[in-house]
Each structure stands twice: as structure tokens, then as C-alpha cells.
Amino acid sequence: xxxxxxxxxxxxxxxxxxxxxxxxxxxxxxxxxxxxxxxxxxxxxxxxxxxxxxxxxxxxxxxxxxxxxxxxxxxxxxxxxxxxxxxxxxxxxxxxxxxxxxxxxxxxxxxxxxxxxxxxxxxxxxxxxxxxxxxxxxxxxxxxxxxxxxxxxxxxxxxxxxxxxxxxxxxxxxxxxxxxxxxxxxxxxxxxxxxxxxxxxxxxxxxxxxxxxxxxxxxxxxxxxxxxxxxxxxxxxxxxxxxxxxxxxxxxxxxxxxxxxxxxxxxxxxxxxxxxxxxxxxxxxxxxxxxxxxxxxxxxxxxxxxxxxxxxxxxxxxxxxxxxxxxxxxxxxxxxxxxxxxxxxxxxxxxxxxxxxxxxxxxxxxxxxx
Amino acid sequence: xxxxxxxxxxxxxxxxxxxxxxxxxxxxxxxxxxxxxxxxxxxxxxxxxxxxxxxxxxxxxxxxxxxxxxxxxxxxxxxxxxxxxxxxxxxxxxxxxxxxxxxxxxxxxxxxxxxxxxxxxxxxxxxxxxxxxxxxxxxxxxxxxxxxxxxxxxxxxxxxxxxxxxxxxxxxxxxxxxxxxxxxxxxxxxxxxxxxxxxxxxxxxxxxxxxxxxxxxxxxxxxxxxxxxxxxxxxxxxxxxxxxxxxxxxxxxxxxxxxxxxxxxxxxxxxxxxxxxxxxxxxxxxxxxxxxxxxxxxxxxxxxxxxxxxxxxxxxxxxxxxxxxxxxxxxxxxxxxxxxxxxxxxxxxxxxxxxxxxxxxxxxxxxxxxxxxxxxxxxxxxxxxxxxxxxxxxxxxxxxxxxxxxxxxxxxxxxxxxxxxxxxxxxxxxxxxxxxxxxxxxxxxxxxxxxxxxxxxxxxxxxxxxxxxxxxxxxxxxxxxxxx
Numbered sequence: 001x002x003x004x005x006x007x008x009x010x011x012x013x014x015x016x017x018x019x020x021x022x023x024x025x026x027x028x029x030x031x032x033x034x035x036x037x038x039x040x041x042x043x044x045x046x047x048x049x050x051x052x053x054x055x056x057x058x059x060x061x062x063x064x065x066x067x068x069x070x071x072x073x074x075x076x077x078x079x080x081x082x083x084x085x086x087x088x089x090x091x092x093x094x095x096x097x098x099x100x101x102x103x104x105x106x107x108x109x110x111x112x113x114x115x116x117x118x119x120x121x122x123x124x125x126x127x128x129x130x131x132x133x134x135x136x137x138x139x140x141x142x143x144x145x146x147x148x149x150x151x152x153x154x155x156x157x158x159x160x161x162x163x164x165x166x167x168x169x170x171x172x173x174x175x176x177x178x179x180x181x182x183x184x185x186x187x188x189x190x191x192x193x194x195x196x197x198x199x200x201x202x203x204x205x206x207x208x209x210x211x212x213x214x215x216x217x218x219x220x221x222x223x224x225x226x227x228x229x230x231x232x233x234x235x236x237x238x239x240x241x242x243x244x245x246x247x248x249x250x251x252x253x254x255x256x257x258x259x260x261x262x263x264x265x266x267x268x269x270x271x272x273x274x275x276x277x278x279x280x281x282x283x284x285x286x287x288x289x290x291x292x293x294x295x296x297x298x299x300x301x302x303x304x305x306x307x308x309x310x311x312x313x314x315x316x317x318x319x320x321x322x323x324x325x326x327x328x329x330x331x332x333x334x335x336x337x338x339x340x341x342x343x344x345x346x347x348x349x350x351x352x353x354x355x356x357x358x359x360x361x362x363x364x365x366x367x368x369x370x
Numbered sequence: 371x372x373x374x375x376x377x378x379x380x381x382x383x384x385x386x387x388x389x390x391x392x393x394x395x396x397x398x399x400x401x402x403x404x405x406x407x408x409x410x411x412x413x414x415x416x417x418x419x420x421x422x423x424x425x426x427x428x429x430x431x432x433x434x435x436x437x438x439x440x441x442x443x444x445x446x447x448x449x450x451x452x453x454x455x456x457x458x459x460x461x462x463x464x465x466x467x468x469x470x471x472x473x474x475x476x477x478x479x480x481x482x483x484x485x486x487x488x489x490x491x492x493x494x495x496x497x498x499x500x501x502x503x504x505x506x507x508x509x510x511x512x513x514x515x516x517x518x519x520x521x522x523x524x525x526x527x528x529x530x531x532x533x534x535x536x537x538x539x540x541x542x543x544x545x546x547x548x549x550x551x552x553x554x555x556x557x558x559x560x561x562x563x564x565x566x567x568x569x570x571x572x573x574x575x576x577x578x579x580x581x582x583x584x585x586x587x588x589x590x591x592x593x594x595x596x597x598x599x600x601x602x603x604x605x606x607x608x609x610x611x612x613x614x615x616x617x618x619x620x621x622x623x624x625x626x627x628x629x630x631x632x633x634x635x636x637x638x639x640x641x642x643x644x645x646x647x648x649x650x651x652x653x654x655x656x657x658x659x660x661x662x663x664x665x666x667x668x669x670x671x672x673x674x675x676x677x678x679x680x681x682x683x684x685x686x687x688x689x690x691x692x693x694x695x696x697x698x699x700x701x702x703x704x705x706x707x708x709x710x711x712x713x714x715x716x717x718x719x720x721x722x723x724x725x726x727x728x729x730x731x732x733x734x735x736x737x738x739x740x741x742x743x744x745x746x747x748x749x750x751x752x753x754x755x756x757x758x759x760x761x762x763x764x765x766x767x768x769x770x771x772x773x774x775x776x777x778x779x780x781x782x783x784x785x786x787x788x789x790x791x792x793x794x795x796x797x798x799x800x801x802x803x804x805x806x807x808x809x810x811x812x813x814x815x816x817x818x819x820x821x822x823x824x825x826x827x828x829x830x831x832x833x834x835x836x837x838x839x840x841x842x843x844x845x846x847x848x849x850x851x852x853x854x
Contacts, residue, residue: 025674026693099679100686
């Protein structure tokens with residue numbers, strides 16, 4: 001009996017794995033970057049893959065876009081993003097796999113049409129890497145963005161990877177991963193924030209966040225407002241502070257705590273931010289490490305950061321969008337009162353009172369300079 | 371043929387054997403004749419002449435003993451000086467003693483013999499262990515002679531409780547065995563069980579280790595070794611003190627240890643010679659190597675054939691590029707190379723040492739470089755298989771290493787059939803198998819599965835010796851405490 005079971009195990013496995021589409025890795029085109037666009041009531045999905053050698057890939061001649069170097073783009077069209085992806089799979093010579101896709105680019109039109117429509121198929125694909133990053137392409141189609149990169153002989157997926165590394169240098173975590181954005185889509189009261197990309201001569205840049213309202217692209221935040229959001233979300237790792245007295249400092253530690261209070265249906269949020277900076281550049285003669293000077297500088301950097309925070313809170317008040325996940329915070333900290341204001345949350349956002357308590361410390365960087 | 375002790379009967383029995391000597395010796399002083407019975411080449415003939423025969427010839431007192439019985443009594447009470455002297459009336463035992471190299475004086479009238487242990491045959495001297503070498507530690511190893519091996523054990527355990535029981539196995543070979551244990555520590559039920567198993571062995575000859583191992587293991591179908599063979603007396607003595615039982619077999623240059631657990635097979639004497647931190651690190655590397663050698667080839671197959679998302683993107687791309695011109699599937703590549711690796715190992719073992727080394731180098735070049743150049747395998751597969759192969763050789767126990775090499779193939783097959791699902795099924799079967807194994811009342815995965823945490827101090831990590839305070843309960847039920 002045991003022998004029979006042992007014999008049956010591999011056979012059963014073969015049967016069970018029939019649908020797993022056993023495929024050698026060299027028989028697959030691994031899509032590294034996936035672009036999603038929407039125009040003329042039609043979705044276009046562009047898959048950028050590494051062609052490896054001359055014999056590999058190639059894409060369907062009718063469907064594939066331009067391609068130079070080792071990266072190629074294959075495209076599919078359909079009424080929905082998923083239909084476009086299936087079209088891409090159907091027309092490409094080799095099997096298409098999204099298992100290695102590290103970046104998902106949403107064209108601006110697709111973002112305006114709705115992020116849910118663009119990304120829903122990702123949440124139902126078991127092969128997708130949950131740590132893949134989602135970006136919005138500012139005022140451009142994702143396919144154009146990718147084609148321009150190929151034309152400029154850029155290695156797009158590597159440049160995007162480099163950008164991810166840079167993002168991690170300034171932020172403690174990337175909130176634009178597939179899993180985070182899909183989770184954010186369940187939070188109907190808060191806006192979804194997705195970093196937007198622009199192409200620069202030197203490469204790709206993240207300038208700030210694209211703000212979604214009811215799953216549709218509403219606005220692009222400027223750089224400082226986006227920084228303010230990062231401070232409020234307590235994900236800022238390092239940040240430069242340039243003071244007018246020709247002194248540059250670098251924030252090496254931050255800790256933001258938000259405390260929401262509801263009294264008489266009025267919401268007040270206390271923002272407590274502690275941070276530490278290191279002196280990086282001094283272009284003045286005075287000894288800045290005297291107590292008096294230090295106190296002055298501390299005050300200056302506090303107000304510098306306060307201005308950045310205010311930009312984010314003011315934007316939220318003016319636009320009426322919850323851009324730093326306040327809904328969840330207010331609900332968690334005021335469970336019983338939340339029921340009363342929940343239905344009017346969108347109007348309540350504009351009336352929130354923000355109270356700032358900013359404390360900082362300046363530390364010396366002992367190298368050679370005094 | 372009549373089975374009585376008689377020189378004529380024995381002469382007839384060995385009439386065609388030129389090396390067996392049955393010769394009459396006459397004691398002139400009292401006209402009594404007895405027969406010397408021995409095997410030429412197995413005795414120290416000079417000592418027989420000097421200590422036995424000459425003393426008989428020149429003994430002035432022997433004349434007063436006129437009967438065979440009186441002479442026998444006199445010889446045993448100081449007439450002939452030797453440490454091991456025994457009167458024997460059992461015909462079969464007499465044959466056994468003489469065939470093992472002892473000398474017998476046969477007194478036909480009494481139908482008895484006096485046995486003297488004056489064995490001396492060509493034997494290998496005690497040398498360094500070939501498999502369990504240590505830099506810091508004892509350098510002696512067991513040899514093929516059972517008595518020398520028991521001496522090596524006794525030298526290390528001078529306790530009066532060390533018992534060395536003599537047994538015999540093999541209807542034709544009559545191989546001597548010694549069952550060693552420390553009586554005030556060991557679980558006597560286990561000793562009885564092993565003794566019964568040995569007595570129940572009914573084969574002709576113990577020519578290779580497998581003849582005894584297969585009769586003693588509790589799960590003969592398992593690929594995991596359940597009886598540990600070691601060349602090192604220090605290892606035996608340490609395990610005897612823990613409550614285990616050693617089995618010394620004449621003719622084998624190693625000693626068996628029972629009951630054996632997986633954790634023992636992963637330990638090396640060097641662990642205890644080094645600082646506990648270094649010892650722990652080395653041991654951890656061994657466990658990591660076991661995982662690498664078991665799963666790496668299978669992981670590669672599963673990742674490149676089914677679930678490529680398990681690979682980092684750069685590795686996936688380089689794997690894809692490396693496989694572009696290889697005509698075979700990943701499973702064929704890995705399994706083919708694993709088989710080639712085994713062929714090389716076998717060839718290296720069978721060939722003379724000098725040729726074997728050249729063979730390994732040449733084989734390495736052929737299998738590695740040439741196969742890659744000819745696009746038969748991708749370079750990454752060569753790296754994977756080599757890494758798995760080398761990791762397999764880190765195992766301190768050769769039997770475990772061999773078992774793992776076979777299981778590695780099973781995992782590779784399962785990964786070919788079902789990817790990570792197959793690998794997971796294999797892993798579940800392996801863990802279930804290991805957890806269900808019981809070796810003379812002690813779980814094979816003990817002490818990992820023991821509730822008593824005090825047993826966990828010498829597993830993957832080696833704690834300082836001062837923490838080894840207790841013995842495993844099932845090994846030493848009456849005597850737990852090692853140190854206070």
C-alpha cells in the first residue's frame with residue numbers, strides 16, 4: 001500500500017500541476033515594467049521585457065512597439081485592462097509572465113479614468129509581486145514614457161529600480177507597493193496617493209504624489225506638499241533643511257505623532273514632530289554652536305519644517321481631501337464620536353484645526369570643520 | 371563425527387588444513403602425553419616455547435603428578451605461567467577459542483583442554499582516523515582487532531561500571547562482538563533488546579558492516595542512518611557516559627553506537643575542541659549545508675520551471691539568458707549533472723589515489739567547463755549542482771551524507787513533477803518520516819522533539835560544557851545528572 005502511495009504521489013503531482021503551466025524560464029518573456037493606458041474608450045497594456053538574445057521574444061510584429069537594445073515593448077489592447085493583457089499574451093510569441101514585474105506605470109488618462117479599473121486585475125493574479133511599485137506618469141501615456149526611454153537608450157527597469165533605491169534613502173518605506181495601494185483602495189474615506197514620475201534628461205524623477213479622489217486622478221501635489229505628507233505619515237528618513245543664514249542641515253531622525261480629538265463635532269489634530277538634524281554646511285563666520293545661536297537655529301529649522309507641514313494640511317483643508325489617512329486615525333482614537341461625523345467626513349476635513357508641537361535638536365558632525 | 375575433546379577427533383577434523391597444528395607433547399618426567407592444538411601464524415610461538423613448553427620440560431616438580439588430571443590442575447595452578455588460562459570441556463568452545471588464535475593443551479584421557487591466550491597475528495597499528503580527523507584532539511582510531519578496540523575504550527572509561535560483554539555472531543565466521551555500556555547509567559531494557567537482536571542474527575558470515583547494521587536498525591527502509599559508526603574512541607567514551615551502547619565487532623575498524631539520533635550525526639568531535647561559539651557556528655553551517663544540499667537543486671528546478679517569481683529579478687534574467695542556448699529542460703540539466711556528479715565520485719573512489727585525483731580534476735573540467743561551452747548545461751546549473759555536492763560533503767557522517775545524496779534526487783524529481791508544490795509534499799513526507807522514527811525507544815529527532823529543554827543545549831548550537839547537566843531520560847532513566 002505504501003509503495004502504491006509513493007508511486008501515486010508523483011503522478012498526482014503531475015496531474016495537479018497540469019494547470020500550473022509548466023514552462024521553462026527561457027520560454028517566457030518576463031515583463032519587467034507594465035504600462036497601463038486609456039484612450040478612445042480602450043485600454044492599452046504595454047509590457048516591457050528583456051529580449052535577452054536575438055532568438056528570444058521579439059513580440060508579435062503587429063503588436064509590438066519600437067524596441068532597441070535589449071529591452072522591448074509588446075502591447076495589447078482591450079476594453080478593460082485585463083482584456084488588453086490577455087490580448088498582449090495572445091499576440092506575443094512567447095508566454096508573458098507578470099511574476100517579475102517590478103513597476104506598474106499608469107498613464108495620466110488611465111489614472112483620470114480610474115485607478116480601480118486599471119489595477120483590479122492585479123489583485124486577482126497570484127503571480128504578481130506584491131512589492132512591485134505603482135507610479136502615475138504625469139501628463140503622459142505610460143507607453144510613450146517607456147518608448148521615449150528606449151529611444152534614449154535607457155534601461156528602463158534598471159532606472160526605475162535605481163529610483164526605488166533613491167526613494168528608500170529618503171523614506172523609511174515605500175507606500176506605493178501593489179499591496180499598499182490595493183489596501184488603500186478599500187479605504188474609501190481617504191485619498192489614494194501614488195507617486196508620479198516625470199522624465200528628465202538625467203533619468204526619471206519622482207516629484208510628488210498624484211492624488212486620487214473617488215479612485216480618479218484629481219491633482220498632482222508639488223514637491224514640498226508631498227514632503228509634508230511624508231512627515232505627517234512618519235515615513236521621512238532624511239531631509240535637507242536649508243536656512244537663510246547660509247546653513248544647511250540634514251534631518252537624520254524624525255518622529256511624528258498625530259493625536260485627534262473630537263469635541264462638539266469639531267475635530268482638532270495635534271501634530272507632534274520631533275526631529276534631529278546634523279550640520280552639513282556653514283557659510284558664515286559666527287560660531288553657531290554657542291547656546292544663543294543654537295537656539296536661534298533650532299527655532300528657524302522648526303519653522304522651516306512647520307511651513308512644510310502646513311502646506312500639506314492647508315492643501316487638505318482647501319481641497320477637502322484626506323491625503324494622509326486621517327480618517328483611520330480619527331476613527332481609532334475616537335471610536336464613539338466617529339459614528340457621528342463619519343457621514344460628514346468629507347466636509348469635516350476642511351474644518352479640522354491643526355495644532356503643531358515641533359521640537360528639534362541640532363547635532364555636530366565632527367569631521368574637520370569647526 | 372563425535373564431538374568430544376580428543377586429539378584424534380580434532381586431527382581428523384583438520385586433516386586437510388595445513389595451518390592447523392595438532393602435535394603430541396610428552397612430559398618426560400612422568401611419561402604423560404598431551405597434544406598441543408593451535409593455528410600456525412595466529413600464536414606467539416616464541417612465547418609458547420618459552421612460557422609453556424620449556425617450563426614443562428625443565429619443571430622439577432611435575433614428576434610428582436602422575437595422572438592427567440593432576441597435571442592439568444598443576445598447570446592451572448602455577449605450573450605454566452600465563453595470565454589467561456582456562457580449562458575447557460566444551461568441544462565447540464574449544465574449537466572457537468583455537469580458531470580465534472589461542473593455544474590448547476588437549477588431555478585425551480580427561481576429554482578436556484587447557485586454553486592459553488597467546489594470540490599474536492599481523493595487525494595494523496593504531497593510527498589517526500581517516501574520516502573523523504580533528505586538529506585539536508586525540509589522534510587514535512580503532513583498528514580491526516576487537517580486543518585492542520575494547521582496550522582503547524577501557525583506557526578512557528576507568529569506571530568499574532563499564533561492562534564489556536562478549537558475544538558471537540555468524541554460524542561460519544563466529545565473529546566476536548563486544549557489547550559495551552556503563553551499567554549504572556544505561557537503560558538496561560535497551561541493552562537487553564540489543565543483546566536479543568544480536569543473538570537472533572542467524573547468518574553465516576559478518577563479512578561487511580551491512581551484515582550487522584541491517585539486523586540492528588529499527589527502521590531498515592529508512593535512508594537515514596540509525597546506527598552510528600565511529601573511528602574515534604573518545605566519541606565512544608563520551609556517548610557511553612551519556613547512556614548509549616557501543617558495539618565492537620572483531621574485524622571492523624570502527625565501533626557502532628546505539629541508539630543513534632540525527633543530532634549525533636551532525637556533531638563533530640571538533641565542536642567540543644573549539645570555543646563553544648566557534649563550535650556552534652560550525653554546527654549551524656552544517657545544518658545550513660544539509661538544507662542546501664537537499665533543496666538547492668530542487669529549488670532551482672521548481673523556480674525555473676514553475677514559479678519564477680521565487681527568483682530575484684536580476685537572477686531570473688541572468689538564468690533566462692544562461693539557458694537560452696541550452697536544449698534541455700532545467701530538470702534534465704540538473705538531474706543529468708547530479709548523476710554525472712555521482713559517477714565522478716564513484717570513479718574517484720574506485721581508482722587508485724593518484725589516478726583518482728587526476729580523474730576528479732579531469733571530470734570537473736569536462737563536466738563543468740566543457741559542458742557549459744558545448745551548451746549542454748547552463749553555467750548556473752553547474753554552480754547549483756557543485757554547491758549542493760560540496761555542501762553534502764560537509765556532513766560529518768558518511769552514512770548520512772550518502773542518504774542525503776539519494777534524497778536529493780527524490781526532491782529533484784518531485785520538483786520536476788510539481789514545482790514548489792512537489793517540493794512541499796516531499797518536505798512534509800520527509801518531516802513525517804523523521805518524526806515517526808523511533809530508535810530503541812528514543813525519538814530519532816530527539817532532542818529537538820523533547821519537551822525537556824535541558825536536552826536542547828547540544829543541538830544546532832553548542833552551549834558551554836557547564837550547561838550539560840542532564841542526560842536524556844530515555845537513555846539514562848535512573849541516572850540523569852551529569853554534573854551539578
